[in-house]
Amino acid sequence: MDLVAFLETLWLARIPILKGIGVTVSISVLAILVGTVLGVGVGLALTYGAKPLRWLVRGYTDFIRGTPVLVLVLASYYVLGTIGIDLGPFQAGVLALAVFCSSHVGEIVRGALQSIPKGQTEAAKAIGLTFPQTFAYVLGPQALRQVLPAWVNTAAEMVKASTLLSIIGVAELLLRTQELISRTFMSLEFYFFAGFLYFAVNYGIERFGRYVERKTSIPS
Amino acid sequence: MTGNLLEIRDLHKRYGDVEVLKGVDCTMAQGDVISIIGSSGSGKTTMLRCINMLEEFQGGSIRIDGEEIGYETSGGTRRRKKEKEIARQRAMTGMAFQQFNLFPHMSAAENVMLGLVKVKGMRRDEARALAEKWLDRVGLAERRDRYPGQLSGGQQQRVAIARAIAMNPKLMLFDEVTSALDPELVNEVLQVIKDLARDGMSMLLVTHEMRFAYEVSSRVIFMNQGRIGEEGNPREMFHKPQTERLAEFLKTSTFN
Numbered sequence: 429m430d431l432v433a434f435l436e437t438l439w440l441a442r443i444p445i446l447k448g449i450g451v452t453v454s455i456s457v458l459a460i461l462v463g464t465v466l467g468v469g470v471g472l473a474l475t476y477g478a479k480p481l482r483w484l485v486r487g488y489t490d491f492i493r494g495t496p497v498l499v500l501v502l503a504s505y506y507v508l509g510t511i512g513i514d515l516g517p518f519q520a521g522v523l524a525l526a527v528f529c530s531s532h533v534g535e536i537v538r539g540a541l542q543s544i545p546k547g548q549t550e551a552a553k554a555i556g557l558t559f560p561q562t563f564a565y566v567l568g569p570q571a572l573r574q575v576l577p578a579w580v581n582t583a584a585e586m587v588k589a590s591t592l593l594s595i596i597g598v599a600e601l602l603l604r605t606q607e608l609i610s611r612t613f614m615s616l617e618f619y620f621f622a623g624f625l626y627f628a629v630n631y632g633i634e635r636f637g638r639y640v641e642r643k644t645s646i647p648s
Numbered sequence: 649m650t651g652n653l654l655e656i657r658d659l660h661k662r663y664g665d666v667e668v669l670k671g672v673d674c675t676m677a678q679g680d681v682i683s684i685i686g687s688s689g690s691g692k693t694t695m696l697r698c699i700n701m702l703e704e705f706q707g708g709s710i711r712i713d714g715e716e717i718g719y720e721t722s723g724g725t726r727r728r729k730k731e732k733e734i735a736r737q738r739a740m741t742g743m744a745f746q747q748f749n750l751f752p753h754m755s756a757a758e759n760v761m762l763g764l765v766k767v768k769g770m771r772r773d774e775a776r777a778l779a780e781k782w783l784d785r786v787g788l789a790e791r792r793d794r795y796p797g798q799l800s801g802g803q804q805q806r807v808a809i810a811r812a813i814a815m816n817p818k819l820m821l822f823d824e825v826t827s828a829l830d831p832e833l834v835n836e837v838l839q840v841i842k843d844l845a846r847d848g849m850s851m852l853l854v855t856h857e858m859r860f861a862y863e864v865s866s867r868v869i870f871m872n873q874g875r876i877g878e879e880g881n882p883r884e885m886f887h888k889p890q891t892e893r894l895a896e897f898l899k900t901s902t903f904n
Contacts, residue, residue, distance in 0.1 A: 550702055551749035551808075555763035555815055556739025558732060565762060569753050646753050648797025 434617045441608050448604030449625060451518075455590040455600060456629075458522045460583050463529025470530055471537025485534070492531035497589045500524040505596045521593035525586055532582045540574035541567060573644055580637030584630040591626075601625060653678045653713060653850055654699070654819060660707030661694055668694050669705070670874040676819075676852065681845045683861035683882070684854045686871035687897060692854045695871070696821050699852070700741045701734050712740050713818060739767055742812030743821040746828050748804040750796040756783060756807045757792040760814050768815065782810040786840050802833030806840055813844065820844065822853040838864075858901050862886055870894045 438445070473485040492500070504524035508515060515523065544567055552562040594603035605622040609615045654676035661669035668691045676682055684692040697703040699710055701718045710717040717737050719726050729737070750759050760779035764770045770778070783792045786806040796804050805825055812820060822841065826834045838860050845851065845864050855861050861868055861882060868885045870878040870893075878885065878894045889895040 545747075545749075547745060547747050547749035548751065551743075551745065551751070553702060553735070553738055554700055554741075554743040554745075555811065556735050556767040557763070558735045561766050565766065566751055570751075573753070646797060647795045 448601035452601040456587045459525035462526035466530035467533025470534025474538040475541045489531040517596045536578045540571040655711040658708035661705040683865040690871040691874045692871045742817035746824040748808045760811045782814045820851040
């Protein structure tokens with residue numbers, strides 16, 4: 429391959445590529461944020477919810493987790509329109525990813541909360557803490573530390589899943605790359621380059637996760 | 649009011665179909681140190697845990713300083729008190745657990761401070777000073793900034809006792825606090841409890857340490873199959889058991 433020709437083309441295409449990265453990062457950040465907020469709610473409902481609520485939320489997570497993300501993306505874009513909820517491709521895509529993310533984060537949060545020994549709650553009760561206080565000062569901080577590694581994984585999965593939005597025409601990094609390739613026929617070079625960019629974003633997320641983990645680790 | 653610190657009347661507790669407490673009565677005055685002994689499954693820990701509502705109970709009543717714990721009866725129906733009210737009542741007692749249950753993400757001092765700040769509404773610096781005073785009392789002044797994972801079992805249990813005592817409870821509940829400890833760490837914890845007893849702290853202890861129960865208690869209660877089998881002062885209980893069950897139990901337990 430001709431490195432000079434590739435770099436020249438890359439320079440000429442820098443604006444669409446940067447835009448693509450911008451869209452990919454926006455999709456991921458929004459999906460992760462919304463998905464995490466929803467997911468914490470899902471996790472709390474699964475752990476502490478009254479039975480009917482728990483069953484309902486359990487049904488939701490099992491259904492979402494058993495569905496391919498691509499199907500969620502397509503459904504969110506094409507099906508919601510038929511029932512009067514008309515979303516643009518970007519919004520529909522983010523919604524689908526956020527829903528997917530929430531079911532995974534929900535399971536992670538539930539697992540973390542349930543892994544905390546019962547004695548912790550009892551000790552908190554014994555000194556007179558109410559349940560909200562127990563959650564805020566005793567259970568939450570311990571669960572957070574447990575959640576972190578799995579949450580970083582999920583966040584990286586969301587970045588990768590954002591490529592699926594190219595199917596419904598969201599001009600994220602993969603779609604921009606494909607457009608570029610169809611003009612320049614440099615498929616190997618640009619797919620490799622796109623792959624490298626995804627890796628860089630996810631590597632950054634992973635490093636950040638490690639950093640937070642180190643900062644919050646409990647001395648022993 | 650009778651003036652009793654603790655008054656348990658006809659306490660009944662069921663897990664499903666299994667009745668674990670079949671009508672327990674017990675009164676305790678200010679400054680009493682009562683040990684509850686008995687074989688496992690006799691209901692001694694359950695009884696202790698009813699007093700601070702870690703267990704629900706279906707019949708009878710528990711009063712601390714005349715105040716009914718956990719339930720209220722109006723118009724013939726018995727209702728569980730509101731969570732907030734129960735939380736307030738729980739702070740009337742302090743409890744130390746078999747498994748210590750320190751909060752692993754907080755230092756020793758922070759463990760003691762949490763209740764002081766969040767339940768008693770103390771300022772942080774006041775709470776810090778009080779926490780340090782109590783950690784000093786249990787011999788851990790220089791470990792106050794260590795985390796539970798950095799402390800031995802005996803040290804963790806002493807922090808846990810300081811955490812409970814610092815809240816200034818009317819009554820301390822000790823639930824087999826030495827059972828999870830290596831033998832060489834048992835004494836440092838028992839010594840702390842003895843010191844508290846000497847200071848006049850009212851306490852109720854579930855224990856398997858017969859020698860300790862003998863030395864520290866003003867009264868001993870022998871639980872047998874969900875009922876109080878026998879009770880009295882430790883000397884009579886241990887030397888002249890009145891019931892066959894207690895005589896048998898004492899024979900099988902280590903008293904050294």
